[in-house]
Amino acid sequence: MAIPQHTIDQILDRTDIVDLIGQRVKLKKSGRTYSGCCPFHQEKSPSFHVYRDKQYYHCFGCQANGNAIRFLMDIDHRNFVDVMKDLASQTGIELPKDNFDAKKISYKREAPKPAPQIAPKTQDSSSTATSSEVVPSVAMGFDADPFEAFQNFQEFDTAPFEYEMPFEAPAQEGNFYDLLENVAQYYEKQLPQSQAAQKYFRHRGLSAETVKYWRLGYAPEDWQHLEKAFPQDIEGLKLLGLIRTSDTGRDFDLLRERVIFPIRDSKGRVVGFGGRALNDEIKPKYINSPDSEVFHKNQLLYGLYEGRKLKAQNWLMVEGYMDVIALQQAGISGAVATLGTASNADHLNMLFKQNNQLTIAFDGDAAGQKAARRTLEIALPLLTDGRELKFFVMPKEHDPDSLIRKEGLETFNRLWQQAPLLSDFIFALLSQQYEVTTPEGKSQVMGELNQLAELLPQKGSYKYLLRQFFKEKLGFNKKWQPQINHDASLSFNIRTKDEDFAIAMLMHHPFLYIHFEVLTAIIDPNELLGKVLSTLNRIFDDLPDDQELATYYILGACSPYHLELAEIMQRTNIQALTQAPEMADKLASEYSLSLQEKYLKQKLKSPISLSESRNLRQQLNELTKKIGLRLLHE
Structure with missing residues (x-):
């Protein structure tokens, strides 16, 4: 069976590699990646990592790597066609029924008419016809991105998996x-x-x-x-x-x-x-x-190939071809546009694979607002933890092309940076429709928000954080302040550490535990953060949905340490730092990475064995790369 490349790409786009591998391997979230013990060789410490945004896995122990197709072929010892049939069934994509589907990219050419009164040439006439010149495929140069490089090597090409002979096109x-x-x-x-x-x-x-x-x-x-x-x-x-x-x-x-x-x-x-x-x-x-x-x-997205070729880091979805071209000429290489169609989930997922931070530009008129609301409803189910979406509303009478030509690159970039995050955009959108100073208006806003929030992924903290953000903006919650024993706090050496901020975030937003869970394997369990993480591990599934109740719940569970926790929560003022849900999620991820690096370096100073030392160095090297990639994207 010869399967067209666009069908293979479509199946991979619709396959969540984390969910697929998670059915065979126990994975734990670690920042933007998921890790576990490699299924292809025996190991006690996890060196197998899965990257959802790149749809790629890699083991730093045995070097096994690839995409979802390669994983199923290797883990089950099955051939390419069998694996593709299963994935096609799961994703609802129809595969070609026989070899003659290879004809779909070919057509019947008419025989050239011989010129009158000219003797036939011995040379094949098609070799000189402009319309029959065969243009070689675009050479794929080596890409330094380690998550994409494997696709450029022949051993990972899908072509060798087509075990039956592909259709052989006749000469004409x-x-x-x-x-x-x-x-x-x-x-x-x-x-x-x-x-x-x-x-x-x-x-x-x-x-x-x-x-x-x-x-x-x-x-x-x-x-x-x-x-x-x-x-x-x-x-x-x-x-x-x-x-x-x-x-x-x-x-x-x-x-x-x-x-x-x-x-x-x-x-x-x-x-x-x-x-x-x-x-x-x-x-x-x-x-x-x-x-x-x-x-x-x-x-397809116009400009995606060109943006990737130019190693774009920041991606902006605009409306038209000329917007993409004008922005690229001005130095913004990550602009893309749909091809005369409204944006859809496939378009957004394509861009989220390039970077978890994405901006969508809209005109400032009524039509632009309508398009923004529609895009919002499409985007919400895709906003897994770590993804960030901004809405860049153009000034009146401008589109991206005219804005950058008339106002310049500096102004354009400044307005882009000031574009509201999804949470602020939704609040602005709904508060324009209702009178938020009245109880009735607040109730209507929360009703609309609850409908939108149901579109968010069930897993993850964003739904919870977004609802809490709206409640605070509307003044629903009376701010809870812990009662502090001032005499006891006098003995504290006032110094705010990363651990303190992590603890404060976990007390105020317990659902952010998903970012810090990875620390449980490397932190000293006798440290206060270690005790808090151990407690959260036990009670996480029982946490109330309401933020204030969840805070009381975790404080009750951590009552033996309540004096230390109360002092930390007051000193860090974490409520102000994490008001926007995207900021809370981002900070939690940053502190988790920082603490992982700190604890791995501490453990490296006194490893139990040579094997553990080697494994810790591998983890630290991988973490360093992850931190470097994060800084590059910011």
């Missing part, structure tokens, strides 16, 4: 990818022939280098220019939707008298085109290629 069959590449080159060559098209790009402020980088082109006004340029490939062009047939039976080209934006997939292959009318009176202003066997609009 064409390939859609080759045809689309040739059409892209044709449109590029037409651009210098059109003064109007060149003027349009100049008017939009694009340099010659930018036009070349994005391979921008021009589609002539001739209704049959593609038929004339590619006479042997008309069937393929029709299957791609670039040639249409009228009700009267006459063929015509879809894109005419428009500037052209080639659209590339994750491998850099041209899979479709966007066309923008030169005259604003022409409707629709933008036309995109229709979906085909190689072009799936709902699974």
